[in-house]
Amino acid sequence: AGVGREFGFAPNPSAISDYGADFFLEGVPVDFKFRLGRKPPYLVSYGALVMFVTVSGDNGVWDAGLWTPPHTGARAELKSWRDPEIRWLFRGQPVPDNPLLRMPGDELAVVFGQPTAEQRMTELLRRSTGRVVSAYVLGTVGMIHRVGQPLREAVGSLAEEGIVVLGYPERGMAETLRLPRPRPGEYVSVRLLRVGAGYDDGPVVELAGARWAVAGPDDPVESVHDLLDVLWLSRRGTSGG
Missing domain, CATH: 3.40.600.10 (DNA mismatch repair MutH/Restriction endonuclease, type II)
Incomplete structure (x- = not known):
């Protein structure tokens, strides 16, 4: 069994x-x-x-x-x-939340219609910001057992869209931003917005010498590629690979 x-x-x-x-x-x-x-x-x-x-x-x-x-x-x-x-x-x-069960059929078709594991994971994390996605769900989408390398590639692609992926080591950061707190083997994607010292519309974290808040749907897109050097996922891999 x-x-x-x-x-x-x-x-x-x-x-x-x-x-x-x-x-x-x-x-x-x-x-x-x-x-x-x-x-x-x-x-x-x-x-x-x-x-x-x-x-x-x-x-x-x-x-x-x-x-x-x-x-x-x-x-x-x-x-x-x-x-x-x-x-x-x-x-x-x-039951642990599974974003695939809550995603409309047309969106699921887009996710699973991508040609590679990395692209399917990218699409899922892009469409599931602010929600917990487990390594098992990523493996299901990627149709692979070890998710580490394609997930790292997905993280790099999403960074150009202003999206970071927080893992268990960043659970405190996720909590500060009022996001779900990821457990080992779980990830939460979120689009960030660089803000100034006077920003008071929500929680803020400091990364790479700048202040960042959760971006809204109407906020401009800004690459966060420079933040990958200070985030665990891009430096050490994942529990899935």
């Missing part, structure tokens, strides 16, 4: 879909199930411990739990989330 590879669990090479364990955890066979929505479950096990995750797009939450079937080696069915054999690990956790 993909979740087993992601967390380094020992795989079960003989696993068959919906029959048998997907991986082993500390030597214990585990069957993994994923369900969309919180409707009444219908999970089947043939004796293995079941780890399940449910995601509700309507409510924006996810749950995870363990279900211990009552009979080892025999078919068992889970039909209610109130089953006493369920041990909940997480309940009602917020």
